Amino acid sequence: MTSSTLSRIILANAASMIAFALIIASAPLFAQTDIGVSKTIQPPLHTPVPGGIAVLKLPNNLTASETPPTAYYQNTQVMLLPPTATQTNHWLAIVGIPLTTAPGTHQLNIRSGEKTRYSLPFTIVDKTYQEQRITLTNKRQVNPLTNDLQRIRREKNIMVAAFKDWSTSLGPSMKLTQPAIGPISSPFGLRRFFNDQPRKPHSGLDIAAPEGTPIQAPAEAIVIATGDYFFNGKTVLLNHGHGLITMYCHMSRIDVSKGALVQRNDTLGLIGKTGRATGPHLHWSVSLNNARIDPNLLMTKTPPHTPLKQSIDQ
Numbered sequence: 001m002t003s004s005t006l007s008r009i010i011l012a013n014a015a016s017m018i019a020f021a022l023i024i025a026s027a028p029l030f031a032q033t034d035i036g037v038s039k040t041i042q043p044p045l046h047t048p049v050p051g052g053i054a055v056l057k058l059p060n061n062l063t064a065s066e067t068p069p070t071a072y073y074q075n076t077q078v079m080l081l082p083p084t085a086t087q088t089n090h091w092l093a094i095v096g097i098p099l100t101t102a103p104g105t106h107q108l109n110i111r112s113g114e115k116t117r118y119s120l121p122f123t124i125v126d127k128t129y130q131e132q133r134i135t136l137t138n139k140r141q142v143n144p145l146t147n148d149l150q151r152i153r154r155e156k157n158i159m160v161a162a163f164k165d166w167s168t169s170l171g172p173s174m175k176l177t178q179p180a181i182g183p184i185s186s187p188f189g190l191r192r193f194f195n196d197q198p199r200k201p202h203s204g205l206d207i208a209a210p211e212g213t214p215i216q217a218p219a220e221a222i223v224i225a226t227g228d229y230f231f232n233g234k235t236v237l238l239n240h241g242h243g244l245i246t247m248y249c250h251m252s253r254i255d256v257s258k259g260a261l262v263q264r265n266d267t268l269g270l271i272g273k274t275g276r277a278t279g280p281h282l283h284w285s286v287s288l289n290n291a292r293i294d295p296n297l298l299m300t301k302t303p304p305h306t307p308l309k310q311s312i313d314q
């Protein structure tokens with residue numbers, strides 16, 4: 001797909017979102033919701049690309065159902081916003097789309113009560129992310145030793161379990177503030193080659209800043225894991241509720257413990273270059289239903305992109 005085709009799709013979606021916003025504006029106000037929010041949640045923009053977010057309207061007959069619906073994409077539970085949260089007459093599914101997803105028709109599986117089952121089709125369109133070629137002088141970080149592989153596997157399991165964690169005690173949150181001040185040195189989704197060997201695409205956003213710069217929670221969350229990992233270095237994982245998980249890597253210092261409740265702007269620790277990093281920066285991953293998505297899609301404002309060679313990671 002060409003970028004102009006994608007632009008047209010995004011524009012078409014933007015137009016439908018504007019129409020949607022007009023409908024919301026004319027709708028009567030609902031009472032406070034049962035999820036602890038007193039004002040309307042603005043859903044993210046419908047961006048149905050790999051690494052994006054699909055915002056899907058559930059059938060209207062679920063609105064009056066006594067049992068709240070649940071929805072699953074690729075067998076993973078997804079975030080739902082109730083009608084009261086968006087002041088509309090339907091539930092909304094906020095679906096994270098993994099970077100590796102093939103374009104085409106996909107299904108959201110919806111359940112309500114014992115008997116109700118729906119399959120809601122939606123279309124994912126292609127997106128080509130930029131290529132990045134990196135030369136790493138530490139060969140062990142390009143091709144880890146056999147001894148390292150066991151450690152890498154163990155740490156990966158911890159992170160995967162954290163990304164799959166489902167909790168409804170907080171959120172849902174739709175707006176994240178930038179966790180550290182600094183320019184974006186590597187955007188999300190880059191197709192990477194380390195010493196000319198293809199590697200997984202860049203699943204987060206890199207923010208370059210001097211070592212010791214504070215890293216702050218982008219929204220209320222519970223700390224679900226901390227550790228010092230082979231690739232990611234000193235790392236914190238936060239659970240914001242309803243499948244929204246964020247991860248902070250390469251820190252020089254961690255100031256929070258597992259289980260702690262943090263508020264927006266609370267300090268999590270300091271920027272560093274631990275793990276596979278050639279310079280101080282924060283690698284920040286944002287995950288919805290275990291799909292790493294472009295953090296910009298949930299950020300309150302988009303920071304400038306300044307390519308910096310020295311802050312490279314995974």
Ligand SMILES: [Zn+2]
Binds near residue numbers: 186312314
């Ligand atoms: Zn990164």
